[in-house]
Amino acid sequence: MRLLHVSDWHLGATLGRVRRRPDHERVLGEIVAVCADFSPDLVLHTGDLFDHPRPATEDLSLGIETLRRLSERAPVVVLAGNHDSAALFGIFDRLLDLGSGGKAKPVRFIPKARPAAKGGIVDFTSSDGERIRLAPVPFIHPNTLMEVFGVPPERWKADYTDQVRYVEENLGAGLSEGYDPSRDVLLFAAHLHVGGATFSGSERPLHITDTFATRTEHLPQVSYAAFGHIHKPQSLPGTVPGEYAGSPIAIDFGERDEVKSVVCVEASPGAAASIERVELSGGRPLVRLEGSLGELERHRHEVGDAILQVICCTDEHVPQLADQVTELFPEADIYDIAERCSAALVEVVTDTGEADAEPPLGDLFREYLATEETPAPAVDRAMRVFDDLLGAAEAETEAAFDEEVLFDLATVGKAAS
Amino acid sequence: MRLLHVSDWHLGATLGRVRRRPDHERVLGEIVAVCADFSPDLVLHTGDLFDHPRPATEDLSLGIETLRRLSERAPVVVLAGNHDSAALFGIFDRLLDLGSGGKAKPVRFIPKARPAAKGGIVDFTSSDGERIRLAPVPFIHPNTLMEVFGVPPERWKADYTDQVRYVEENLGAGLSEGYDPSRDVLLFAAHLHVGGATFSGSERPLHITDTFATRTEHLPQVSYAAFGHIHKPQSLPGTVPGEYAGSPIAIDFGERDEVKSVVCVEASPGAAASIERVELSGGRPLVRLEGSLGELERHRHEVGDAILQVICCTDEHVPQLADQVTELFPEADIYDIAERCSAALVEVVTDTGEADAEPPLGDLFREYLATEETPAPAVDRAMRVFDDLLGAAEAETEAAFDEEVLFDLATVGKAAS
CATH class of the missing domain: 3.30.160 (Double Stranded RNA Binding Domain)
Incomplete structure (x- = not known):
């Protein structure tokens, strides 16, 4: 069977004031052309289709139209990434179900991982009659309790990696159930950070998650493991046959030296896949x-x-x-x-105690304002707003601003008491 | 043929801090039950399905699930209202198309009116074999140029009502083309303000549009004209057989004394329809x-x-x-x-010159702040923000706030120059 593996489009992304729409239009055209040439049995998008959980309608439109064009060649499966809204993906899938009246859909959105016993493994048939069995794991937020997988209570307090491992074990067991080595091609797909994978130039681990989500040792035995999340195209660390397809365009300057690509995979039952990269130059x-x-x-x-x-x-x-x-x-x-x-x-003297430790973000921002020659009263107000925002982000609450608070007080009056 | 006509759900609406979700869940349950009882050949939603052009996913979910349940009985057609995003409706319709592979869809979203020659009239077949011909006119924004309808340049400067009339004439001509009086039931549907229709209690014309969009004299000759936009359930003025279905719940206090309902219509070829209201009590x-x-x-x-x-x-x-x-x-x-x-x-003396004229909004707001015992410095700041907002709304620009401007200046620095 042939698989086209793409990932991390981030439709709607901007670089400061620069919109990436023209880059996306060109590179998606390239991907559609690669798909037509390669003529796959399955197209797999491993997440971050959109840059924002509530994409602008023009980005929705470009994304869905491109998936439709790909689906003229082969069924398309899209996993939700951490930038995507699982709820929105669920709604898309429901509209597709409604249109198809329960028959096979040309495009399938996977909002969340599900246990193997509850439809967590998706089957397709290749043009050669092989059975393709796919275990998809969209992004799992570290705060998610694995209730739907029935994780036993003694493992609720386990760390994130351990919980993800539980999901992988469940789906791995599902893949091996009734496995026919002469006919079945097993695939795994995930939008997760695998320990040992490397980030783009200036990207800091902070940008992805604090800790990696899984280890290659925990992955099920498959012919190919398709990964999304990290933008730098690369093979999985260790011995598992699989790839981070990477983003089709450099999303930020940390990726400016990377050659972007998609992955064309050919796999046979019970064997590791042969993997080929096709370069993209649209961005x-x-x-x-x-x-x-x-x-x-x-x-x-x-x-x-x-x-x-x-x-x-x-x-x-x-x-x-x-x-x-x-x-x-x-x-x-x-x-x-x-x-x-x-x-x-302006020379800024910062004494952080340890020479190697990163200074607090607030200090870095104040230093930045100084190099920008910001006048002192503006620095104070900007710092206050910055501290509020940072505090709110760390406490995972909504930031409140003086102007808003005052306006609410003035307009809502006693009703707010 | 039997038609169930519903309208103006405004999913996601709030009244101040009060969320209307429980009202909507109950009343939509009632509507699904009415649909099961009445067993229509067509369900028609005349717009404002959502309260906001970018609805929250939970509102999307409730809306689409309810339409799906209705579609178990009959095909469902939904017109975009002025609160809906035509672009989002277009994306929904594309997903339904993708799922159905070009076959008839159980739910059909109509983002925009189209000329009769370009698919602007939608046909259905009733259980009795009648041909149902529907001419749908979703909300037309007064700023929209009717390019798609090929309005001749000499009418480009015509007023809004005249442009809408052009659309209605086009679709009316489409309905009469090949009309078979023994077999065809003609329907018109629109999300527009018809001159002569009355608003709910305190609603001011300002809330809908400055001028009405059309007159009943301009409507095509049909068995039933289904209207949405005005929340107060009522028959169309004049002699055209048709109704504003009205909203299923009182959206604001101006509607507090209204009995809400849906419309059950029975129509035969070439005759005016018989119209019956079924009351709703879920809100x-x-x-x-x-x-x-x-x-x-x-x-x-x-x-x-x-x-x-x-x-x-x-x-x-x-x-x-x-x-x-x-x-x-x-x-x-x-x-x-x-x-x-x-x-x-606090007694506020306002000299507006004419006794009958409405005082400016700014004066009304300042008066309101006074009755709320707002302290003077807060009044000044609130008034400044209010004036900015009002000015921006009137100029149709984005409002800018001191805090934001200052923050931008401080952070972007010279790069913004």
């Missing part, structure tokens, strides 16, 4: 330039339509510097232009 | 009480689980008044409790 390059105006000018003809981050070094503050830089690169989409002016640099 | 009553604590207490046993707005009259300010009132009505859901304290009333 505009992300380019970071640093230097004086004169130095920048020398890169004029290399930049083209890249998305550009520029640090321009000056001796004295140059008025309208941003306009001058923008004129240098007329086809580029400017993500950011910063001036590093030697006359204005 | 909790909306009750407004005014009086002293003693007077309020006398209503104690009548209020039950109503949604309650209370004005409590006192001579001197009573501390913890809201708690005392809340205790009086333990089963009620309190929308608002206001104290009218004779010792604290």
